[in-house]
Amino acid sequence: MTDVIVELEKVNKYFGQNHVIKDFDLRIIEGEFLTLLGPSGCGKTTILRMIAGLEDATSGTIKIQDERVEDKEAYERDVNTVFQSYALFPHMTTYENIAYGLNVKKIPKQEIKERVREMLEMVQLMGYEGRKPDMMSGGQKQRVAIARALINKPKVLLLDEPLGALDLKLRKQMQIELKRLQKKLNITFVYVTHDQEEALTMSDRIAVMQEGVVEQLGTPDEIYKYPGTKFVAGFIGESNIFEGEIISAKNGILKVAGSSGEKMTLLGSGFDEGEPIQVCVRPEAAAYSKEPKDGFSLKGTVRNIIFVGSQYRTLILLENGQEVKINRGRKDRDIKEGDVVYIYWEDEDGFGIRKKGQETQK
Amino acid sequence: MNEKNGITVKDKKSWFRRNGPVLSTTGPISVWMLVFVLIPMLYIIFISFMTRDVYGGIVYDFTLDNYKEIIQPLYLKVIWKSLKLAFITTVICLLLGYPLAYYIAGKPSKTAAKLIMLVMIPYWTNSLVRLYSVNLLGATNGPINNILMDIGLISEPLDMLYSDGIVVIGLLTAMLPFSVLPLYASIEKLDKSLLEASRDLGARPHITFLKVTIPLTMPGIVGCVLLVFIPSLGMYYVPEALGGGKVMLIGSLVRNQFLVTKNWPFGASLAILLVLMTLAMVWIYTRVSKMDDLEVF
Numbered sequence: 001m002t003d004v005i006v007e008l009e010k011v012n013k014y015f016g017q018n019h020v021i022k023d024f025d026l027r028i029i030e031g032e033f034l035t036l037l038g039p040s041g042c043g044k045t046t047i048l049r050m051i052a053g054l055e056d057a058t059s060g061t062i063k064i065q066d067e068r069v070e071d072k073e074a075y076e077r078d079v080n081t082v083f084q085s086y087a088l089f090p091h092m093t094t095y096e097n098i099a100y101g102l103n104v105k106k107i108p109k110q111e112i113k114e115r116v117r118e119m120l121e122m123v124q125l126m127g128y129e130g131r132k133p134d135m136m137s138g139g140q141k142q143r144v145a146i147a148r149a150l151i152n153k154p155k156v157l158l159l160d161e162p163l164g165a166l167d168l169k170l171r172k173q174m175q176i177e178l179k180r181l182q183k184k185l186n187i188t189f190v191y192v193t194h195d196q197e198e199a200l201t202m203s204d205r206i207a208v209m210q211e212g213v214v215e216q217l218g219t220p221d222e223i224y225k226y227p228g229t230k231f232v233a234g235f236i237g238e239s240n241i242f243e244g245e246i247i248s249a250k251n252g253i254l255k256v257a258g259s260s261g262e263k264m265t266l267l268g269s270g271f272d273e274g275e276p277i278q279v280c281v282r283p284e285a286a287a288y289s290k291e292p293k294d295g296f297s298l299k300g301t302v303r304n305i306i307f308v309g310s311q312y313r314t315l316i317l318l319e320n321g322q323e324v325k326i327n328r329g330r331k332d333r334d335i336k337e338g339d340v341v342y343i344y345w346e347d348e349d350g351f352g353i354r355k356k357g358q359e360t361q362k
Numbered sequence: 363m364n365e366k367n368g369i370t371v372k373d374k375k376s377w378f379r380r381n382g383p384v385l386s387t388t389g390p391i392s393v394w395m396l397v398f399v400l401i402p403m404l405y406i407i408f409i410s411f412m413t414r415d416v417y418g419g420i421v422y423d424f425t426l427d428n429y430k431e432i433i434q435p436l437y438l439k440v441i442w443k444s445l446k447l448a449f450i451t452t453v454i455c456l457l458l459g460y461p462l463a464y465y466i467a468g469k470p471s472k473t474a475a476k477l478i479m480l481v482m483i484p485y486w487t488n489s490l491v492r493l494y495s496v497n498l499l500g501a502t503n504g505p506i507n508n509i510l511m512d513i514g515l516i517s518e519p520l521d522m523l524y525s526d527g528i529v530v531i532g533l534l535t536a537m538l539p540f541s542v543l544p545l546y547a548s549i550e551k552l553d554k555s556l557l558e559a560s561r562d563l564g565a566r567p568h569i570t571f572l573k574v575t576i577p578l579t580m581p582g583i584v585g586c587v588l589l590v591f592i593p594s595l596g597m598y599y600v601p602e603a604l605g606g607g608k609v610m611l612i613g614s615l616v617r618n619q620f621l622v623t624k625n626w627p628f629g630a631s632l633a634i635l636l637v638l639m640t641l642a643m644v645w646i647y648t649r650v651s652k653m654d655d656l657e658v659f
Contacts, residue, residue: 054558074561087559091577101563104573152563 004066005030005188006051006156011060013046013212020046022212024060028156028190033182035191035199038209039235044192045084047209048158051190053077065155079156080149084164086141088133094120094144095129101152119147122181139170146181156188163198175201196236200224208232226351233280233353240286240324241353242279242298246271254352255295260320265295266350278353283325285349288316288341290334298343300324305337316341403637410630418624428631437615441635444612447526448594451533455541455590456583458534463545463582467552478546485539492535493603500528500604524606532600537593541586548582549575584647592640612636 006028013021020043028034036044049055050062053074062069069077080101088097096103098119102112120126123143133141142162149157159178163171179202182189193199199206200220208215208223208231216228227233230241242264244256254268256279264279271277292299300316303323307313311327318324324343335341413423431437466477484492499506500522507519522528552575560570576583598613605611612632619629 052562054562074558075564075566079562081559081562083555083559085553085555087553087555089556089559089574089578100560100565100573104560104563104565104569148563 003030004028005064006190007061007063007066008047008051009061009063011047011050011062012058013043013050013055014058020212021050021057024213026207026214026217028188029205030188031186032204033179033189033191033202035193035203035206036209037193037196037199037206037235038215040194042209043212044194044209045160048081048160048190048192051156052079052081052158054081078152078154079158080152080154081158081160082142082145082149082162084160084162086133086145086165088141088144088148090133093130093132094125094136097133097144098148098151100148105152115151119151122150123147138166139174142166142174146178150181150185150187154187156190157182159189159191161193162191163193171198178202200236208235210235227280227353230278230280230353238283238325239280240283240326242281242322244277244279246273246275246277249273253347256352258298258320261297262299262318263295263297264344264350265347266345266352267348268352271352271354275354279350280353281345281350283313283327284311286324286326286343286345287328288314288326288335288343290339290341292342293344295347296342296344298324300341300343302335302337302339302341305331305335307331316343406630406633409627410634412627414625414627418626420626425627428627429635431628432631432635437632440610440615441612443526443610444595447530447533447611448591451530451537451594452587452591454530454534455537456545456586459538459541459545459586460583463542463549466542466546467549474546474550478543481539481542484535489536490599490603493532493600496528496532496535497523497604500531523604524608526609528604529601529609529611532604533594533597536597536600537590540589540593544585544589545579545582548579548585552578588644588647592643595639596636 004027006026008024008026011021011024012019024043024047026047036047038044046055050057051064053069053072053076057070064077064079089100092100095116098116099112102115107115116129120129123146125140125143125147128136128140128144131140133144136144145162162178163174166174175198178189191199191202200223203220205218206220206223207217210231216223216232218226218228223232223236227236227239233239233241242256242258242262244258244262244264246254247257248255249268249271252267252269254266254271254277256264256266256277258264266279288300288302298318300318302314303317304315305312306315308327311329312331314326314328316324316326326343409420410428411424411426413421413425413427415421432441462481466474466481469477498504501507502519502521502523506522507516510516511519556574556578557570560574561567565573596613596616598611598617601609601611601614602617605614613636616629616632616636619625619632623629
């Protein structure tokens with residue numbers, strides 16, 4: 001069932017002296033929607049371009065369907081790309097753009113006609129055959145770019161921040177459409193984005209990248225709930241991170257002392273007593289009250305309560321100077337700015353990250 | 363403006379106010395164009411229909427003879443040869459200029475600016491000096507013949523001077539910089555991601571070149587053709603200097619009619635023909651390439 005369609009092994013890439021991809025390993029499974037997520041400059045686009053054949057790896061192997069492709073030119077590989085800026089041919093109509101790949105493969109005209117029509121129907125652009133790119137909106141151009149790539153029936157479709165140039169509303173709509181398209185065609189999508197929300201919405205799996213390596217690979221759920229590293233915890237959603245040391249680990253419950261002795265508890269296994277740990281808690285999972293709760297002694301002063309639309313965001317300053325963000329659905333009537341409060345959370349909402357190593361708890 | 367009585371003083375004032383800025387900016391050049399281009403042009407058209415008297419003066423008798431004279435085989439041959447040499451020059455300029463422009467466009471902008479400078483430097487040197495150096499190179503005992511004879515490729519010096527070939531070389535030295543500039547301008551603007559897209563969609567390099575690169579750099583190609591073909595057609599000092607009067611082109615013909623034979627009316631009709639050919643070229647190119655904006659101009 002889980003056939004690997006693209007495999008990268010120990011791939012390295014240098015641009016001059018810059019080591020942008022470092023011993024990169026990744027196995028992409030047939031039919032999945034995999035997202036490469038990371039801040040700009042993390043090498044995600046370079047990975048995509050190396051799969052496409054637009055960039056050569058300095059070392060390492062890249063396989064597409066068990067076949068090594070390092071020596072294959074981009075035009076010989078059965079993958080297609082949707083480019084960030086669409087890269088539609090401005091001197092060609094929608095029809096000619098979509099038909100381009102089939103034309104260069106010398107497919108009979110009649111078949112091209114039928115397949116282009118099919119594509120136009122699929123991306124809902126019937127009637128736009130004769131338009132040139134500069135007469136179309138961003139969203140329409142985007143659809144042409146997708147159709148132009150998909151008509152070649154690629155084994156893998158590579159998408160390089162395809163929605164980056166669209167406005168928020170259109171982007172949301174296209175996210176859903178892309179996901180639906182991918183399910184329907186059952187083609188492997190490799191999607192590059194720096195937008196964590198986009199990644200969480202669309203992906204089957206996400207590879208969070210930083211500085212040329214995969215920080216964590218997992219389903220959106222896993223990555224959000226159990227970030228494996230501090231970077232992932234900070235990049236996907238927001239996190240409050242407390243440095244500490246484990247004082248007891250019994251029955252899957254960890255008791256942790258913060259840097260100045262604050263107590264906190266969380267679920268976690270595989271940790272040893274005395275081990276340093278980073279405790280993460282999402283702003284929406286944490287709470288505060290005027291009285292200390294069992295097992296917690298994180299004391300702080302309410303600095304600010306900000307209304308951000310759907311939530312009230314409270315900023316609490318701990319005694320050691322750390323600022324903690326907590327989101328609440330409602331405003332607590334009896335707590336005002338300047339009050340001293342105690343922060344706590346349900347044991348299962350906290351998660352521990354090892355200072356070194358990449359494993360997740362649970 | 364039909365109701366002349368309706369125009370009041372106030373209207374006139376506002377006319378100046380409306381057109382003042384335009385007049386002050388485009389006025390001087392308009393006057394220049396009027397005095398030094400339009401009026402001489404009209405005068406040339408006018409005398410092309412006049413008659414020449416025996417002393418080289420102009421008699422104001424209307425006639426079409428000057429145009430009928432052009433249809434003589436002797437002159438048609440000159441026109442044909444001019445077209446042929448201009449065409450060959452243009453083709454060679456494209457073949458040499460395109461790869462060079464492509465190469466320069468691929469360089470970082472600072473390097474590219476320096477390379478463009480190198481291309482332009484010959485143009486800033488005196489054109490006659492350049493032509494005579496071509497002349498020296500091609501002379502019977504010039505370096506080219508000497509080298510070829512020394513390495514034994516030829517036993518007798520080639521008679522390069524006063525041939526069509528050396529005239530084309532002369533035209534090339536004059537025109538090549540102009541061919542590189544518009545080509546460079548349009549190749550440099552070419553979005554490289556389009557070439558990648560083509561590659562990604564399965565097109566081999568030559569297909570990408572034919573289907574994407576050439577069509578998208580067409581403004582530069584058209585610009586190159588216009589900038590090379592038209593001046594080559596009328597340029598008279600190159601065949602004069604290198605052809606030694608043996609290679610007669612339409613430009614030299616016009617010059618001779620005005621300055622040597624003193625047949626101004628006939629010279630004028632030839633000049634008008636040259637202008638018409640030029641206009642026809644421009645018209646055909648704008649038609650064929652269907653371009654609303656020729657970016658080189």
